[in-house]
Amino acid sequence: MIIGERLTCYIDSLDRGNTPFLDEIEKYALAHQIPVVRKSMQSLLKFLLAARNPERILEIGTAIGFSALLMCEYGPENSRITTIEKDGNRIALARENFRRAGKEAKITLLEGDAAEILQNLEGPYPMIFMDAAKGQYIHFLPDILRLMGPGSLLVSDNVLKDGDVIQSRFAVTRRNRTIHARMREYLYELKHRPQLETVVLPVGDGAALSVMRDCAVDLCCNAGQREEPSC
Ligand code: SAM
Numbered sequence: 210m211i212i213g214e215r216l217t218c219y220i221d222s223l224d225r226g227n228t229p230f231l232d233e234i235e236k237y238a239l240a241h242q243i244p245v246v247r248k249s250m251q252s253l254l255k256f257l258l259a260a261r262n263p264e265r266i267l268e269i270g271t272a273i274g275f276s277a278l279l280m281c282e283y284g285p286e287n288s289r290i291t292t293i294e295k296d297g298n299r300i301a302l303a304r305e306n307f308r309r310a311g312k313e314a315k316i317t318l319l320e321g322d323a324a325e326i327l328q329n330l331e332g333p334y335p336m337i338f339m340d341a342a343k344g345q346y347i348h349f350l351p352d353i354l355r356l357m358g359p360g361s362l363l364v365s366d367n368v369l370k371d372g373d374v375i376q377s378r379f380a381v382t383r384r385n386r387t388i389h390a391r392m393r394e395y396l397y398e399l400k401h402r403p404q405l406e407t408v409v410l411p412v413g414d415g416a417a418l419s420v421m422r423d424c425a426v427d428l429c430c431n432a433g434q435r436e437e438p439s440c
Contacts, residue, residue, distance in 0.1 A: 211369060211411040221248040228282060234275045234306055243299065245275040246340065250366055250413040254338070257418075258284045261362055263336035268292040269323045269349065270341035274303035274316070280338070281312050290316045291330070293323045293341075323349060333358025339365040344388040347395040354404070359423040363405075368396055369415025 226232070238245040246254065254276070262285045268277055271294035281290055294300050300320050307313050319326050323341055327349060334356050339346055346365060353363060368374070373381065374389045374396075381389060399407040399419050407419040 211371060211413075211415060217249065220252075224248060224252055227251070227279065230310055231275065231279055231282065234273060234278065238273055238275055243272055245272060246279070246366060247413040250416060251276075251279060253410075253412055253416060254280060254364070255283045257336070257362065257364065261336060263334075263362070264288050265334045266290045266336045266338065267330070267334040267356065268338045268340065269327070270294065270339070271303050271318060272296075272299050274306040274318075276338065276340060277303070277316050277318075278306060278310055278312060281310075281315050288315065291319060291334075292316060293319045293321070293326050295320070295322050327352035327356070330356055332356035333361055335361050337361065337363045339363065340367070343367055343370065344391045347391045347398065350395065350398060354402070354421075357421040359421055361421040363399075363417075363419040363421075365395070365399070365417040365419070367414040368392060368409060368417045369411065371414055374415070 227235070235245055237243075258280060264285060264287055266280055266284065266288060268280070268290060269292075271277055271292040274292070277290050277292045281288065284290075292303075294303060300318065303318055307316050307318065324345065330352075332355065335358070337353060337356065339349065339353070341349075346368075357363060370385075370389065370392065373385065374392050376389065396407075396409060396417060399405055399417055400409075404422050404424075405419045406422060407417055410416045410418065
């Protein structure tokens with residue numbers, strides 16, 4: 210927990226809550242050690258959905274469909290969600306949850322490794338929610354950038370790993386050392402790519418919000434300062 214348990218509990222307690230069906234799936238996931246977005250991230254997602262009204266949403270990391278259903282429930286009426294998952298058991302549960310929620314027509318579940326599936330998708334997606342294996346975000350980034358258009362929003366979850374990304378390399382296991390190094394590289398890229406504007410927030414497990422700049426605006430703002438547009 211990045212900002213302290215008491216403050217997190219207080220902020221979470223202010224939330225209006227979700228639908229009973231979402232509560233049921235969340236309860237099931239937590240009881241079976243299946244990862245789902247934390248309350249504070251749920252709240253951030255709902256806020257972004259209300260602010261941006263994205264009609265097409267891409268999610269990487271479905272698990273059993275909790276966040277896809279949350280985005281479906283709190284996104285615009287006409288939204289369509291494409292979500293990617295590679296774990297067979299979770300895919301079966303997600304499909305069942307989409308069916309029970311009556312959202313099969315709105316949510317497309319693509320089965321397999323996102324590294325391959327992303328290559329065959331066509332953008333732009335106004336909103337992309339990255340919530341898969343943390344060490345792979347950096348490998349997905351070239352495809353993610355291709356799938357974004359001007360104004361597209363990329364939401365990356367778990368980017369601070371409960372604050373562990375800044376732990377000394379000697380204080381973490383070899384596996385986590387690699388994951389943390391890749392995550393730091395990912396955050397560096399998000400902050401330094403000229404076509405992105407990114408803010409890293411200590412929300413939940415750490416969230417990065419990146420927006421794809423509009424080239425025309427970028428050019429206009431920098432008129433006279435450089436010769437070539439960088440995006
Ligand atoms: N977004 C979900 C939610 O809040 O309900 C939780 C997703 S969970 C944190 C991450 C999921 O990503 C896992 O179910 C895992 O199997 C899946 N995953 C990890 N790496 C993946 C990959 N390369 N391709 C597809 N799915 C992947």
